Amino acid sequence: MKPVIVVHGGAWAIPDALAEASVAGVKAAALAGIGVLKRGGRALDAVEDAVRKMEDDSVFDAGHGAVLNTDGEVELDAIIMEGETLAAGAVSSVRNIANPVSLARAVMEKTDHVMLTSQGANLFAESMGIPTLPTDSLVTEKERKEWEHYKNYSAGVEELFNSQWGNDTVGAVALDSFGNVACATSTGGIRNKMVGRVGDSPVIGSGGYADNRSGAVSCTGHGESILKVTLARLILFHMDQGRTASDAAGFSLRYMGERVKGGGGAIVVSPTGDWTATFTTERMAWAAIQEDLLYYGVHQSNMHTRVRLSVFI
Known part of the structure; x- marks a missing residue:
C-alpha cells in the first residue's frame, strides 16, 4: 500500500495576508x-x-494561535481516531495544553472513554504528566488586539465564521503502508464564541471519523452546521455507496449548504489511496503527499500546484 497524507488548515475566508503563511504551514505539516x-x-x-x-504554528487556530471566547479565554478541542479498531479519543474546552491532539490520543489509549472535557481533561493531563503552559502563551498579540477590537461586535457565530477575522480548524488524514487509515482534527473554535461552546471538531462522526472499511475524514468549517449533518460520517456513507472521495465530499458539502446553509470543507482518504481536499468556503489551505508528489492549494477554483519531492524529513 502506498502511503498518503492529506492535511488542511481550515476552510474559511482566509485573507490575502495569511494565505501564503497558511499554505506554507500545511505543506510543512504534510x-x-x-x-x-x-x-x-x-x-x-x-x-x-x-x-x-499546525498546533505549533500560530498562523492557525489550534494550540498556539488560538482565538478567544467572549470572556477572553482559550478553549481548545481535538479528536484523533484510527480505522483498524475504531479507537478514538477527544478533548474539549481545554485551556492550557499546547497540543490538544496528543491529549486526545492519551484519552484514547489510557482511558476507557472517548471524550474528556474542561477541568476533567486538564486533571487527566496532569495525571499523565502532559506539560501545561500559561494560557497567555497560546495567544498571539494580534489575536489579543483583534479580540479587543471586535469583542462588542454583535453577530452570530455563523457570521463570525464567514468574516475574514474568524480563523478555523486544522486536521489530517492518512493511509499507511499496512492499509490502516486515521484522522485527527484540532481547533480553538471561533472568536467570541460563548464560554463552553463546543463545535464539531472533537465530536466523533462530525469533525472526524476513520474506518479501514470506508476511509478517513477530517472536517472544517461552520461547526454547528457540520454537527447537524454529521459531516464526516455522511461523507463515508456516500463512499460506502460507491462514490469516489471527491464526489462523496462534494455531494455532502453541497447537501450541508442546502439543508442548513453552512459552509465548510473536508479532507478524505480511502483504503485504496483515493483522496480529496474539497471545500465550499472562499478558501481552504490544504496539502497532500502521495507517491513522492506534493499537492497543495488554497483557492476554491480547485486549482492546485504539484511538485515532485526527492528528500523527505
Missing part, C-alpha cells in the same frame, strides 16, 4: 506526516505529528 509514513510508521502517528505541527 511533510511531517509523510516522514512518519516513509519510515514505516502508522497512520495514527502520522496524523498526530501533522496536526501537532
